[in-house]
Amino acid sequence: xxxxxVSSFCAEANNLGINVxxxxxxxxxxxxxxxxxxxxxxxxxxxxxxxxxxxxxxxYKNPDYMRKLRKRASAIFLSDYETHPERYVAxxxxxxxxxxxxxxxxxxSYFLFAYQDRLDYEFHRESILQIMRVTCDxxxxxxxxxxxxxxxxxxxxxxxxxxxNGFQFTEIKTDFEFLVNxxxxxxxxxxxxxx
Amino acid sequence: xxGDSIQTKRGLQLDRVVLLGRTFEEYRxxxxxxxxxxIGKRVLDVAGGRQFLLCRSQQPRH
Numbered sequence: 665x666x667x668x669x670v671s672s673f674c675a676e677a678n679n680l681g682i683n684v685x686x687x688x689x690x691x692x693x694x695x696x697x698x699x700x701x702x703x704x705x706x707x708x709x710x711x712x713x714x715x716x717x718x719x720x721x722x723x724y725k726n727p728d729y730m731r732k733l734r735k736r737a738s739a740i741f742l743s744d745y746e747t748h749p750e751r752y753v754a755x756x757x758x759x760x761x762x763x764x765x766x767x768x769x770x771x772x773s774y775f776l777f778a779y780q781d782r783l784d785y786e787f788h789r790e791s792i793l794q795i796m797r798v799t800c801d802x803x804x805x806x807x808x809x810x811x812x813x814x815x816x817x818x819x820x821x822x823x824x825x826x827x828x829n830g831f832q833f834t835e836i837k838t839d840f841e842f843l844v845n846x847x848x849x850x851x852x853x854x855x856x857x858x859x
Numbered sequence: 860x861x862g863d864s865i866q867t868k869r870g871l872q873l874d875r876v877v878l879l880g881r882t883f884e885e886y887r888x889x890x891x892x893x894x895x896x897x898i899g900k901r902v903l904d905v906a907g908g909r910q911f912l913l914c915r916s917q918q919p920r921h
Contacts, residue, residue, distance in 0.1 A: 669878045674904055676883035682897045686904040690878065702878035709877060718870040723888075737880030757905065767903040773881065773889055775906045798903065806889040812870035840888035843870075849890055 670702045671773075672737040674751055675744030684751065685767070691754035695742050706734050718813040718844045758790035765800035772805045777816035777850075778843075788818050789825060792852065796831055802853045807846035808835060819850060830855055 674686040690698055713719060714727045724730040745752055755761050757775075772795070776788055795803045808819055823833045834851040841847040886892060886904075 669880070669906060671879075671881040671886070671904070673881060673883050673886045677886075677894075677897070677902065680883075680894055680898065682894070682900060682902055684902045684904055688906045698878070702880070705877040706879055709871070709879060713871060716871050733882060733885075734880045737882045739880075740882075741880055760905070762903070766901065768900040769897070770903040770905055771886065771890055772905050773886065795905065804890045810870070811872070836891065838888065838891050 670698060670738040670741045672740035672744070675740050675748075678744075678748070678751060685753060686751060687753045687755055687760065689754060689756045691745075691752040695746055698745070699738075699742065702738055706731060706738070718811070720841050720844060723840065723842060758787060758794050760794045760798050762798040764797055766798050768799075768801045770795050770799040770803040772803070774807070776805050777808055777818060778811055780810055780816050780818055785818055785821060788822065789827060792822060792828060792831070796852060796854070799852075802851060804836075804849045804851055806849040807843060808848055808850050809843065809845045811843065813844035813846075815845065832856075 669688050669690060671686075674684045677684040690701070693701075710727050710731045713730070724733065753761065776783070776791060780788070792803075809815055819833070819835070822828055832853045832855045834853075835848050836851050837848045839847065883894075887894065
């Protein structure tokens with residue numbers, strides 16, 4: 665239930681020496697406008713999530729602790745957004761304003777598959793074509809389930825889609841599960857040509 | 860659209876993409892990242908968009 669958005673991944677990773685660029689339509693907005701939108705979103709999720717059976721609370725303990733982590737992440741993001749605006753590029757999938765193979769690794773969290781009831785199949789296919797255009801090594805999409813904790817039917821459809829037959833799809837298991845069944849990501853690489 | 864439109868059915872029901880902050884540690888777990896292997900690498904953290912969703916949701920589904 666998130667995306668590049670107000671995450672602190674970009675700020676923290678750059679501090680570690682990883683060259684991260686974040687991409688999201690909200691980066692056309694001022695820090696104040698972003699705060700105006702993100703605070704009500706967090707409160708709404710905080711109120712609703714404790715009664716939803718599709719979550720495992722191991723890592724986050726409870727909604728209060730989850731809210732604390734999210735607030736800390738947003739604060740780190742906002743500070744970095746003001747001091748390093750060049751790390752944050754505004755735009756919307758499926759269009760990516762980047763050069764071919766500009767990135768070694770592309771990450772997509774809680775956007776594709778998770779929102780499949782709002783985003784149709786063609787949107788997923790076009791997004792993956794663009795993601796792989798700007799990626800020279802691999803892309804990872806997390807999770808591979810919907811918010812109802814069901815495996816997305818788009819995963820097998822994409823794997824057998826002729827427009828995507830230049831790519832290899834591998835589902836990689838992880839040991840992290842908050843949304844039930846979210847313990848895997850989809851790894852995309854260029855298929856090896858056998859000559 | 861306000862946050863009040865979030866309801867609970869089988870799972871968390873979201874009528875749009877919500878803005879929630881996530882940490883490096885969460886990304887590391889989602890994607891099995893090895894920070895040491897990523898130093899100096901160019902990484903894109905990509906997402907789509909709420910505005911886009913609002914436009915699309917007004918179109919007929921097929």
